[in-house]
Amino acid sequence: MNDLIQTVAVYALPVLFAITLHEAAHAYAAKLFGDNTAYSMGRMTLDPLKHIDPMGTILIPIVLYFATAGSFLIGYAKPVPIEFGRLRRPKRDMAWVALAGPGANLVMAAMWVAALWIYLLADANVKFLLAMIQAGIKTNLVIMAFNLFPIPPLDGGRVLTSMLPNRQAYQFSRIEPYGFFIVMALVITKVIYSWWMAPVMGATAWLLSLLTPFSFGQFYGFLWTPIF
8 A cells, every 4th residue: 555655646747737737738739720629618728627537547557556566557537528520621631630649749758858857967865856757758758659559549559540541441430339349359358558558658758768877778767667
């Protein structure tokens, strides 16, 4: 129980920022490309309460924490309502709206890396703060990679649908009602992590390591080595 409390304390702020800005970015991009649905419903906001989903943001992560002994956590926020038909060029703009969320996570990961730089320059020795910075980088890498998986309704599925020819795009989009169950099955069997998330996160971590004084090996090891 103490481990769970410590994990919640470290991850609470990074996770709230990560899911809030991810969803707000979708809403902003949709408005930018012509759909005001999310904006009119108050979802283009940094208020986390507007984006939290009781099942996906709270229950599923807790269940996964205990089911995997804390080795794997994933969750989701309340999806931002988007009327793709209202976008100025629906098929093309769908991809940009979808990419806005993972793009926000990439930017936030870079900001946490900047926080790491400040921590190092200040020669601080606050384990809780360092753990939170570590959690901020990891959380955004996980959310970015997970959402880029190319199965609808995940963002990667929207991007792939946008790229496919019309006929194939329509056929592929019909997977969406079953997409959640497909993804959950791949999560439980760890296929999605081994074959998709780990490579994507590794490549992104390599890019972020260029912003640090560490080599890639040192940086990647730092991210996945518990501080406490």
